[in-house]
Amino acid sequence: MKEIRVAMIGAGVISHRHMTIYESIRENAEKLGFTARVVAVAEIDRSKLKAWGEQYGFEEKDLYVDFRDMLKRDDIDTVDINVHNNYHTPVAIACLKAGYDCYVEKPMAASFHDAKLITDCAKKLGRKLHVQISSIMTPQSRVAKDMIDRGDLGNIYYVNLESVSHRWRPGLDWRPGWTSSPLTTDFYTKQIAGHGKSIDIGVYLISQILFILGRPNLKSVNGFARNGILVDPRLVENPLGFGVEDIADGFAKFENGVGFHFLCTTAANTQDYNKTYILGSKGGLDIIDTDTGGGRWARKPGQTPFKGEPELRFYGDLNGRDISMDLNCDVNGVIETRIGSQALLYNDNQAMWLAYWLGILDNSSRYDTPSIAMDMLKFTDGIFLSEQLGREVTAEEIEKLSPALYLPEQEIDGKLVKYDTDF
Numbered sequence: 001m002k003e004i005r006v007a008m009i010g011a012g013v014i015s016h017r018h019m020t021i022y023e024s025i026r027e028n029a030e031k032l033g034f035t036a037r038v039v040a041v042a043e044i045d046r047s048k049l050k051a052w053g054e055q056y057g058f059e060e061k062d063l064y065v066d067f068r069d070m071l072k073r074d075d076i077d078t079v080d081i082n083v084h085n086n087y088h089t090p091v092a093i094a095c096l097k098a099g100y101d102c103y104v105e106k107p108m109a110a111s112f113h114d115a116k117l118i119t120d121c122a123k124k125l126g127r128k129l130h131v132q133i134s135s136i137m138t139p140q141s142r143v144a145k146d147m148i149d150r151g152d153l154g155n156i157y158y159v160n161l162e163s164v165s166h167r168w169r170p171g172l173d174w175r176p177g178w179t180s181s182p183l184t185t186d187f188y189t190k191q192i193a194g195h196g197k198s199i200d201i202g203v204y205l206i207s208q209i210l211f212i213l214g215r216p217n218l219k220s221v222n223g224f225a226r227n228g229i230l231v232d233p234r235l236v237e238n239p240l241g242f243g244v245e246d247i248a249d250g251f252a253k254f255e256n257g258v259g260f261h262f263l264c265t266t267a268a269n270t271q272d273y274n275k276t277y278i279l280g281s282k283g284g285l286d287i288i289d290t291d292t293g294g295g296r297w298a299r300k301p302g303q304t305p306f307k308g309e310p311e312l313r314f315y316g317d318l319n320g321r322d323i324s325m326d327l328n329c330d331v332n333g334v335i336e337t338r339i340g341s342q343a344l345l346y347n348d349n350q351a352m353w354l355a356y357w358l359g360i361l362d363n364s365s366r367y368d369t370p371s372i373a374m375d376m377l378k379f380t381d382g383i384f385l386s387e388q389l390g391r392e393v394t395a396e397e398i399e400k401l402s403p404a405l406y407l408p409e410q411e412i413d414g415k416l417v418k419y420d421t422d423f
Contacts (some may be wrong), residue, residue, distance in 0.1 A: 001029060004036045005075055005122070007092060007100075007386050009067045010082030011043035011052035013182055015383045017298045018080060021350045028351075031341035036354055039075055042067035044412050063411045066282045067091065071098045078357055080350075081105060084186050089114040089406035090419035092129075097423060101128035103353045107203040108373035110194025112381045113402035115374045121423040122370070130353040131369040133294040135204040138209040139333030140310035144212045144278070144285055146273060150390070153280030153316070159260045163201060169246060169266045170200070172235055185236075190243030194405045197266045198248035198380050204292045206376045211367070212278070215375055216254040218395040221382025223250040229267040250383035253405060262379070263388055273359055274307075283316025296350045308323035320338045353361055378402075 005023070022036050027037035036099065038056075042064040043049035050251045064070040071079070071094075079095045081088060082105045091107050094101050102122070107134045108131045109115040122129040136343065143423055147153060167173045170187035174180065186192040187200070210216070225248040237240050248266040252260040276287040289307040309330040316323065336343040349369075356366045382398045393401075409418045 002033060002034045002358060004357065005039045005077045006036055006080050007042075007043045007070055007073070007076040007078075007081045007096075008082060009070075010036050010105075011041055011045075011048050012082060012184070014294075015041070015052070017267070017294045018082065018105075018350065019295045020300055021132055021348060024348070025351055025354070028344060031344055032351060032355070033341075033360070034354060034358055036350070038071050038080075040064065040073060042070045044410075045174075048294055050237050053156075054343075055079075055278065056210055066417075068094065068098075068417075071095065071100065076100065078354075079102060081099045084192045084407050085110045085199070087116075087410065089117050090120045090408060090410075090421055093421050094419060094421060096121050096127045096129075098123055099127075103130050103350065105134065106132045106373070107199045107377065108370065110199060110310065110405040111402050112322070112374055112377040112398065113404050114406045115370070115377050117406075117421060119374065121421075123384055124423055128189055128357055129370050130349070130356060130366075131373045132294070132349045133207045133367075133369050133372060134202060134293070134298070134349055135208040135210075135291045135310075136367055136369075136372070137295055137349055137352065138291050139329040139336065139347075140287065140290070140309045141208055141211055142311055142346065143289065143327055143329050143332070144312055145214070147283075147285070147314075148212060149214070150192070152283060153278065154282030156213065156258055156278060156280045158257065158279040160275065160279075161205055161209060161261065161276050162273070163197070163205055163222050164263065164265045164268055164270065164273050166270065166272050167267050168272075169196070169231075171238070172231070173244065173267075185238035186240075188236075188242045189240040191407070193244055194243035195380065195384070196246065196248070197264050198245065198383065199377070201266055201292055202248070202262070202380060203373065203376055204377070205264070205290055206379055207372050208287070208290055209260065209276075210372055210375050210379075212367045213258065213419055215372065216256045216258055217377070218378055218382070218398075219255045220392050220394050221379060222250045222392040222397065223386035225383050225384030225387045229269070248380070249385050250379065250386070252379050252382065260379075262286075262383075271335065276396045281318075283314060286313040286315070287315060289361070297351070300309045374406045 040062045171184040172187040247265045288311040312327040355361045
């Protein structure tokens with residue numbers, strides 16, 4: 001059985017989720033036909049690196065402060081990148097140029113421009129690339145896409161997606177019982193994060209809709225975005241300050257005529273709620289509890305999902321009668337994997353990535369996550385450009401005006417490292 005040897009860059013909170021998934025892959029190795037093992041990790045924070053190594057039983061020789069030193073090893077098959085948003089582009093390009101295929105944590109980057117740099121580099125160098133988008137790796141997404149492809153909903157004309165939080169600014173807001181935020185203060189800095197929830201959670205929500213709709217071509221975006229709620233300066237611990245939006249609202253039109261409304265907040269003077277639905281001429285779907293937690297295999301045994309298991313509710317006509325019914329996606333998804341283990345490859349990002357890396361899946365059978373990630377960023381870039389310009393922006397304008405947000409340099413082990421993103 002093939003064992004894929006993985007090198008991980010970044011030992012933050014998301015890395016632990018990835019480690020849980022690799023454990024799940026090992027537990028299902030016989031069904032998958034392959035397994036995976038993390039052989040080395042790189043992390044610029046020495047104390048975090050030491051704690052990570054102790055937690056997972058790594059020897060000191062397999063722990064690196066500078067990821068470039070780790071890439072010199074001869075026992076690495078692929079690289080798993082878990083750094084902050086605006087380091088995704090320079091780090092991924094460095095790995096691709098070093099000769100490695102890459103798996104990149106979401107969002108692929110903070111702007112369309114930066115994500116396109118990564119994909120262009122991978123294509124030019126002939127390297128494989130995959131992006132973590134767990135929301136499309138669920139029975140919920142597959143059932144919804146199948147229904148639309150079959151015409152069960154008729155002509156799709158409108159999508160509404162709202163994800164509203166009263167107070168949940170990562171790194172700033174704590175929940176009752178917490179002694180600290182599970183996420184670092186870097187998440188609220190413009191310099192490192194790029195944007196807020198619109199891309200951090202929006203990648204799951206928007207990408208799912210784009211996947212379900214078959215990746216329609218974007219025509220235009222009208223957007224609204226700002227930091228509307230006052231931030232108490234006494235709570236801002238990061239010297240870079242609080243710089244990301246707490247509300248982003250956009251309306252996209254696609255070339256096929258579909259309208260798509262997207263609203264998300266991290267701080268709003270109203271109650272928490274989530275509401276996503278797709279409207280068609282013959283029927284509609286409520287998308288309930290979209291996965292934003294990395295997938296089922298990211299949860300340890302006994303852990304429950306952040307909300308509920310992803311589900312669908314159908315509204316429409318059946319033999320002349322107006323009906324509504326639950327589609328039991330989770331139950332039927334379990335049945336899928338019992339019938340054929342191939343379904344496991346479509347239920348987890350890392351399993352799909354490793355199958356793609358091995359050649360079990362190819363470009364026609366795997367989900368094209370880099371392209372979906374870029375489509376999603378084109379929409380969110382449109383929101384911010386529309387706000388900046390005070391008008392609707394076209395897809396062509398977004399591609400032309402999308403900003404470079406990636407960080408071209410970084411201090412590693414007391415030395416300033418300048419990244420070369422030419423390829």
